[in-house]
Amino acid sequence: MLTAIQDALVASIPLEADWSLPHDFSSVITAHQCQLTFIVNPHAPSGRLIDQETLRMLASEIDGILVIDEAYVDFVSDEAHDLTQLAVNSDNIVLLRTLSKGYGLAGLRVGYGIGPEHLIEPMLHKTRDSYNLDAISQQLAEVALADQAYAKSVWERVRLSRTDLCRDLQALGLQVFASESNFLLATVPPECPLSAKALYEGLKARHILVRYFSHDRLQDKLRITVGTDQENAHLRHHLAALMQREAVSTPT
Incomplete structure (x- = not known):
């Protein structure tokens, strides 16, 4: 819907039979001149996880911004799989996380993004709706995050x-x-x-x-x-x- 509002084009790239990224994924992205590339990791509905090095290489090979949807990342077995520093220190990676899955708070519709300051800061002013998150949801989210x-x-x-x-x-x-x-x-x-x-x-x-x-x-x-x-x-x-x-x- 948002891409339609912006009159943007969407290029969908099929995954392999085992739900892994195709070997020519970055070259296809480049050929389409994509400004935004979205990846769900872990993937839905397969649950497959793309490792950190693969994502780092992908981000370095494409020209646009790599957005990684980590809605299910809380359930990853390897707690060392943390892309926070990779995103913060990158030029073009943004992580999207939510409290809807791992914290069981889907009704609150609370989420957040992680990335370099030059990508995150404009979002606070250019894309945020008025009254986008009520005070009660914010307080409940803070309590949930505090009890790790x-x-x-x-x-x-x-x-x-x-x-x-x-x-x-x-x-x-x-x-x-x-x-x-x-x-x-x-x-x-x-x-x-x-x-x-x-x-x-x-x-x-x-x-x-x-x-x-x-x-x-x-x-x-x-x-x-x-x-x-x-x-x-x-x-x-x-x-x-x-x-x-x-x-x-x-x-x-």
Whole structure:
């Protein structure tokens, strides 16, 4: 919508089959003379993480600004994966972060950017709307950010549960992409009696919500958010029953 308002052109570059960047990504960006390049890292919906060195090289190879959406970065296993200093000391990298995912505050719509001063400072005056963030949201965000011990404990529980859920889904015969987010992307095998869409609908009928996408590359896949251990077990039970075409009654 914003690009349409500015009458700007959008060039979409498909990722590889494993959701990695294509080897000629920077050259394609240059050929299109892109002024802004957006990358989601970890990627959605696959959860794949692009390493710091790859992003540093990419930023050095393109002429415009590299914007890295880090909405899911709190769930990355390697805590050493921190692009803050890379962005601050760069000429053309801006990180976007949100409290909607790792802090569970999606209703507040609070986020922030990190980058070199010459890129961040103009945003405070040229692109900010009037009354863009209310005082209550600001105060709640400050409290959430202050309690890092609690936040980190939640993220670690998600990582552990993610590993267990990945193993359980693989045991059911699903192909699961390695994820550094709070969700897993699972491919439904051709031999499964139900399609990904049918599984999605079957789970929904049992009050279990996962994501199904009709995009060509995602039609045989489900994106499954990592829940509590009890929720994950509930999902596994009903998913197994659906894949085996067994009738299951939903527990009350």
